[in-house]
Amino acid sequence: MKDAHGRPVMGRIRWRRFAALSVPALVGTAALGIALANGALAASFAVSGQQFKVSADSLTGDGFAQYGSVDTNARGDLLPVAVTAIKSARMHHLCQSVVTHLPVIGDISLHLSAGTGSTPVEATNLFVDATQLSGDASFHGIEIGRDASTLDKGPDGGQGMQDLFAQQADDVSIGSLRQTAWATNAGTFKLSGLNMKISKGTKECF
Secondary structure: OOOOOEOOOOOOHHHHHHHHHHHHHHHHHHHHHHHOOOOOEHHHHHEEOEEEEEEEEEEEEEEEEEEEEEEEOOOOOOEEEEEEEEEEEEEEEEEEEEEEEEEEOEEEEEEEEOOOOOOOEEEEEEEEEEEEEEEEEEEEEOOOEEEEOOOOOOOOOOOOOOOOOEEEEEEEEEEEEEEEEEEEEEOOOOOOOOEEEEEOOOOOOO
């Protein structure tokens, strides 16, 4: 490449274009770094590219906390979630489902059920990173609007970032639970009467 006088020009960089391309990547990296530094990442693993559905006829739990956070996938994308953290939980008629679309084959459904008899599903130190939750809920000793970094009624590690909105309660009861989530973590997870099926087509919990 030569300049207007015919002299060779080497190493010229279009700084404005370079900056325009670099800024989004730097902002994303900085946001992830800040999230990591402040303990904002919810799941301790990279989540898949698929959300799953969970339903239960009833959920009762002791030591409830809920706050905003983010999950991250294998590409490093940040995914906003509402984390529900419960010290000990019991669920009747639990259902979990996820639908995967495969080339040529089409939709494949994984459908799991448990706790359909007299023995409920039991979990300790339960964390659910959800994007949607509905049901008929009741709480005892609830605190709404507490700073997420000061939560102390849920399981260990059940806190969010400072200055962010959160709520907690001594206990929680949810009927007709319906939720869509990226991830679930638990210290223990006992699935009585576990039944898992894989089938073609779409078969979801709700």
